[in-house]
Amino acid sequence: MSTTTDRPAVRPRSGRRPLPPLIFLLVLAIAAFGVWWKVLGDAAEKEEQAEAACEEAEEAPPALDPATISLRVLNATDTAGLAQQVASQLQSFGFQVEEVLNDDTGREVAGTGELRYGRRGTVVASFVAVYVPGAGDWVDTRATEVVDVVLGPEFAGLASAEEVAAVLDSASEAQDVCGSGTA
Template identity: 65%
Template sequence: MSTSTDSPPVRPRRDRRPVGPLVFLLVLALAALGVWWKVLADAGVREEAAEAACATAAEAPPSLDPTTLSVRVYNATDTAGLAQTVAAELQARGFVVDEIANDPTDREVTGPGEIRHGPRGNDAAGYLALFLPGAGDHLDTRATAQVDLVIGPEFDRLASPEEVAATLTPIASAEAAC
């Protein structure tokens, strides 16, 4: 008797999952996650840079037309004629100088000078401060927009027009970024 069957031999059943495609999908998912992580991080950096630029623009002194500013130049030093020299230079740059004299107050001025103004003169004082870096700021109770530039004992010179322009250029680009 023969025990042969016409059916093919039975193969063992494969219960394993396809490992290759699963590994490929896992790598693909990790790569996509990495790309999105980078995109979101870059968006955060751009947002922080925009916020910093807007903060810089908000804190920056205004860019004004000097012909619209009314300035009084006072000398608080022992150097005779210094207020006249500074006033002439400011007039050459377009400022309107209303008065030139020795400092009429008893305030002690230190450093290169002091800029005195009332609340209405905040913008003008900020702009004038570009021309005398390191000058102190003194807010008083005057009701006008007039600004006093008081020359102090450490006064060397006014900032050059190029230095003022160099200060205002990054501010203009920061304002454009907002």
């Protein structure tokens, strides 16, 4: 006699284990995710660096011709003849020095000194600031591009030609990179 049941017949075991291929696929997926994460992370980091360089380039002084810039050199210190010495150095850089005076404005000058200029002289003053490191800014109401270089009590000297060239070259390179859209 035979008996029939509603259960399907049990299949014999095939001998294959599904776990090793699944582990291999999992490891492969994790490795692919890691590589993709690294690629995207590097691209985002490069983009952030390029944006920072472009922001710095926007703030960098433009490269102007010193022969087109008119300056007045004012001495706000007790050191006699300092303004004349600095004016001579600025002329050797190519600047046009209109006047050399003692500062009689009554404005207190602290630190290295300051650059005084009107709204039209903002770009020129940012260029002159490369030559007078540490000088502060004072925007007044003048209508010309003439910049006053006011020497303060802690004035130690102008930047050297090498220092000026280094600042202007790095600014030019940054502007070139940002202008071309490559980083």
